[in-house]
Amino acid sequence: MSPVKVIDLFSGAGGFSLGFNREPFEIKLSVDINHAAARTYSINFPNTVVIEDDIRNITGRDIRYLIGGEPDIIIGSPPCEPFTGANPSRRSDPLERLFVDERGQLTLEFIRIVGELKPKIFIMENVPAIANIDVIRSSIEGEFLRIGYPKVYFNILRAEDLGNPSRRTRVFVSNVKLKQQKSARLNTVWNAIGDLADRPNLLPNHEIAEVSEEKIRKFARLDFGDYLSMFKGSSGRNIPLYIRLNPYRLAPTVMGNSRFIHPFENRFLTVREQARLMSYPDDHVFVGNRDEQYNQVGESVPVVFSTTIAREIMGILYG
Structure with a gap:
């Protein structure tokens, strides 16, 4: 079985990557602008190329060169601050959160990289507000349609249902449908x-x-x-x-x-x-x-999320 090449954009400390850190997946590259987070990632994933830079400076061609080809899967977590209601300085106009706010524009940068590399599967994590606010949701759908992905799923999952001991509801925007799994017991x-x-x-x-x-x-x-x-x-x-x-x-x-x-x-x-x-x-x-x-x-993706999603992706690829 040939390795499934994965890259992680806005990788942070590596919570999203951890679920994919096993065969048949091979995490080839990660990108994060934060110095401490990039160091954390590098220590925990010593076989992965870690780029500490602004994603706006990186192209699909750069990534192809660094990993020796095309990735099969792109995962990532663009900043949620422009969209979350917990941010007291969130813009009042929903479209400005995506197209004007500099951090909101990083969601578009994720989509740009996906468009340049055309992976089999992409999974972008964020807060549910990007799925629950119609104009943001339709704009994201339109951006993915423009780069060649006509069907996009806004998979809303709850970490506590998977046994995570803290609450966390997140949307995973993807070209594949993900199921909400259930753990046998609620953790504390x-x-x-x-x-x-x-x-x-x-x-x-x-x-x-x-x-x-x-x-x-x-x-x-x-x-x-x-x-x-x-x-x-x-x-x-x-x-x-x-x-x-x-x-x-x-x-x-x-x-x-x-x-x-x-x-x-x-x-x-x-x-x-x-x-x-x-x-x-x-x-x-x-x-x-x-x-x-x-x-x-x-600011991480809980590891129960990434582990469950990676297992489901394996079923999609090989089931």
């Missing part, structure tokens, strides 16, 4: 991190950050589900920050700015504990300063 925070409580510094990224005595006193007053502060998203919804996690329930959606408080201790979760909430294996190492590490985790 304590199932995910309970065994780590007595193992500080024994795993990578599991260093406990010191906090001030004032913060410790504030943490001590919080019950499960309570929070220290909140911010207002663009939709007017108040979004809590610094939540004390309920150990017996799912964690809320992990975001780049998420800093959760341990269920039983008066401290923030370590990066490793937060990575467990996104189903990362313990041998996946994050580099950069602590904030950069947290951001890499929060």
